[in-house]
Amino acid sequence: MxxxxxxxxxxxxxxxxxxxxxxxxxxxxxxxxxxxxxxxxxxxxxSSEFDTLLGKKAGGFFKNGFLGCVAQWRANGYSEDEHPALFLNVQQAIAEMPDEEDAQEEGEDEEEEEGAVGSEATPPSSPLP
The missing domain is CATH 1.20.5 (Single alpha-helices involved in coiled-coils or other helix-helix interfaces)
Structure with missing residues (x-):
């Protein structure tokens, strides 16, 4: 035991x-x-996968929020005939947006113009040896 x-x-x-x-x-x-x-x-x-998912989600929120605002304006008596608001047409607004290439070219043109004016006023400094 x-x-x-x-x-x-x-x-x-x-x-x-x-x-x-x-x-x-x-x-x-x-x-x-x-x-x-x-x-x-x-x-x-x-990752790029996250960027893609985030873009889709953000686009969905923008679309739903935008369409919700437009629906509220219309439900509260907003008259598009009296007060035309071209920004309410999403497709038209997107079509009228400048392309990224055009915006970059304009920015480069402005930089070149500023550089030309600045180069006349002060000569470039030489690099130190």
Whole structure:
């Protein structure tokens, strides 16, 4: 009977050690999972896939918000005949937007003009040896 009791206590102690080890492994796994999750999130935020999804979501919010505003104006008696607002036509507004290339060319032309005026007033400084 004494031997059975000692065997039972030894088994109980072994079981408690296994439970403690299991808890330790679980906590390490949870820490590692959290670390990997954060690393994965940072990589995703830097990816082009995130940029694409963000652009789609932003476009959806703009479209729904814009159309909601137009619907509210019309529901509250806004008269487009009396007060034409060309910005309410999204397709027309997009068509009238300047292309990025045109905007860049205009910016370069302005820089060249400013550079020409500035170069006449002060000569460029020579680089130090």
């Amino acid at each position: 004494l031997a059975a009791r000692e065997a039972h206590e030894a088994e109980k102690a072994a079981w408690e050690m296994l439970e403690a080890e299991l808890e330790d492994v679980k906590s390490r796994a949870a820490r590692d999972a959290e670390r990997l999750k954060l690393e994965g999130r940072e990589e995703f935020l830097k």
